[in-house]
Amino acid sequence: MGTRVVLTFNSCGNCPSCVAGAPAYCVRSTTLNMRGGGDALSHPGGVIIGDFFGQSSFSTYALAHQRNTIPVGDGIDAAYAAPLGCSVQTGVGGVLNALAPAPGQALVVFGAGAVGLSAVMGARIAGCGVIVAVDPKAERRSLAADLGATHVLDPVGANVVAELVEITGGGADHALDTTALPSVLTDALAALRPRGQLAIVGLGAPTADLPVGLIMGRGLRVRGVVEGDSVPHRFIPELIGYHTRGELPLEKLVTTYDFDDFGTAWDAARDGSAIKPVLTMPA
């Protein structure tokens, strides 16, 4: 009782992915996180859909599972802990766990929202020598620079590939896409140096035409990344450590709203004026 926690994605714990320490790729992930409708909640009037992302937590009390309930201790503000369970672990983990750049390498992040800006912070933690954030929104580019991007680029009207090749001195070692835009995926691949790798993180891209000859000829690697390859009971405490040491200034991403202002928070998320809106429940 009284333990402070954050909730994150659920996983079964028994499938080959979970046993191999890759719960983000749990074979039951879709059922456990996206379908809802678990039998934890019931009402005489009919079915209650719940358990989205293993929790459905827009409420004063939430039913969750041991595997997706992570103790966070007393050292972090609840509003800053909240996004650790999804966008922050996705961005930071996409860099530290999935791409794992060596110190000094060049990394480009496409899209400077909550996930992309977390990736920028991850790249800084990893000691990347060149960190480029690409985003059409000036205020997001400015925040990216504040969080550790060595260069920022407005893609509108720019020759993105040429500029990135120039900035990185011949192509990036790593790229991480959060936009899910096919044209951006193509640019991201073209901006990699031979043997570079692209992490696809953005959701919702339709099928994209991939430059197969380029991927083959340059020995590029393309991989999807879910939730930053996180093992939440290990990685979320690691993220809190970075925050405590000032390396993950979550306060620069988060805007809080009273729960009653749900509509305002939603609008701010949709129009991009808030990077990471967090709802606070009544005391």
Ligand SMILES: NC(=O)c1ccc[n+]([C@@H]2O[C@H](COP(=O)([O-])OP(=O)(O)OC[C@H]3O[C@@H](n4cnc5c(N)ncnc54)[C@H](O)[C@@H]3O)[C@@H](O)[C@H]2O)c1
């Ligand atoms: N793979 C996962 O496990 C996982 C987890 C969480 C979120 N996501 C997904 O990651 C994506 C990013 O999430 P977010 O919260 O940061 O979203 P967001 O909308 O805040 O950020 C996307 C950014 O892309 C920018 N953008 C638009 N067009 C661009 C272009 N042509 N070039 C470069 N940037 C461009 C936008 O201005 C915006 O800042 C979403 O698709 C989300 O669903 C994936």
